[in-house]
Amino acid sequence: MNRLTGKSCVVTGGGAGIGAAIAARLAAEGAQVAVGDIDGDAAGRVTQQLRERGSDAFAVQVDVSVPAQVSDLVSAAAERFGRLTTIVNNAGVAVPGSVEDISENDWDRVLAVNLKGVWAGMRYAVPHLRSAGGGSIVNMASAQALVGFPGWAGYAATKGAIVALTQQAAVEYGPEQIRVNCLAPGTIMTPLNEQIFRTAPDPQALIEDWNSAHALQRFGESDEVASAAAFLVSDDSSFVTGTCLRVDGGLSILGPTGRAN
Numbered sequence: 001m002n003r004l005t006g007k008s009c010v011v012t013g014g015g016a017g018i019g020a021a022i023a024a025r026l027a028a029e030g031a032q033v034a035v036g037d038i039d040g041d042a043a044g045r046v047t048q049q050l051r052e053r054g055s056d057a058f059a060v061q062v063d064v065s066v067p068a069q070v071s072d073l074v075s076a077a078a079e080r081f082g083r084l085t086t087i088v089n090n091a092g093v094a095v096p097g098s099v100e101d102i103s104e105n106d107w108d109r110v111l112a113v114n115l116k117g118v119w120a121g122m123r124y125a126v127p128h129l130r131s132a133g134g135g136s137i138v139n140m141a142s143a144q145a146l147v148g149f150p151g152w153a154g155y156a157a158t159k160g161a162i163v164a165l166t167q168q169a170a171v172e173y174g175p176e177q178i179r180v181n182c183l184a185p186g187t188i189m190t191p192l193n194e195q196i197f198r199t200a201p202d203p204q205a206l207i208e209d210w211n212s213a214h215a216l217q218r219f220g221e222s223d224e225v226a227s228a229a230a231f232l233v234s235d236d237s238s239f240v241t242g243t244c245l246r247v248d249g250g251l252s253i254l255g256p257t258g259r260a261n
């Protein structure tokens with residue numbers, strides 16, 4: 001497959017989980033990929049695998065909550081690849097807490113990583129995408145932007161804001177042929193969720209409960225989000241902008257009688 005030959009991409013949070021799957025999928029379809037992650041070793045391991053498969057990929061340690069570091073990541077990718085056509089703003093953290101329970105520090109942290117990080121990615125990528133004559137931005141929202149889950153006030157706020165920010169950027173940069181879309185995954189088994197299950201009092205019961213919250217009665221796989229990301233990066237989605245593509249197995253549309261248990 002070489003649907004993405006000629007695309008040069010940055011993927012944030014590409015050291016694990018959904019971001020690693022996206023980096024692998026974009027590279028497999030022919031894109032050049034810069035993987036940014038706060039865990040530089042993890043990003044390095046991912047890009048090593050991509051290079052072993054013949055792709056042009058490199059890693060950068062970056063904290064997306066620090067805009068200057070995001071600027072450096074984007075510049076490094078544009079310099080290395082000669083231009084930049086794509087950024088996937090995927091990095092995010094799951095910080096729990098209800099409206100009353102979340103601490104001010106946790107609130108500030110989840111907004112800084114999940115929301116400021118997405119803004120910074122777009123802020124610094126857009127000039128390069130403009131120079132390339134257009135491009136595609138994919139932001140990582142969540143089904144939690146669309147439906148409420150008790151105990152995730154700050155996280156949900158960031159994901160809802162990403163949907164609005166995506167639309168905003170899509171109208172700002174549409175005239176320059178820069179498409180901006182976001183993905184809203186349901187529950188995907190990644191290190192982020194493995195951590196939640198490890199610390200649950202009854203992990204199996206929680207897994208079964210979450211499975212049944214999806215119309216498809218199961219979790220999703222990172223590869224299933226990666227294929228949706230590849231579509232939004234590719235020219236197959238050339239008339240798609242400002243959309244929030246649900247990759248959620250029906251999580252956000254399941255009515256109260258739809259659960260299996």
Ligand SMILES: NC(=O)c1ccc[n+]([C@@H]2O[C@H](COP(=O)([O-])OP(=O)(O)OC[C@H]3O[C@@H](n4cnc5c(N)ncnc54)[C@H](O)[C@@H]3O)[C@@H](O)[C@H]2O)c1
Nearest residue numbers: 013015016017018038063064091092142187188190191192
């Ligand atoms: N897993 C799910 O069920 C799910 C569902 C909906 C949305 N999402 C979203 O998908 C994205 C990826 O989630 P995941 O499950 O793969 O998470 P993960 O925790 O498995 O991986 C996230 C990656 O981001 C990196 N990261 C964390 N903070 C960073 C920072 N400040 N700067 C740079 N990199 C940083 C981590 O080191 C890690 O490699 C997140 O935005 C998350 O909110 C996940």
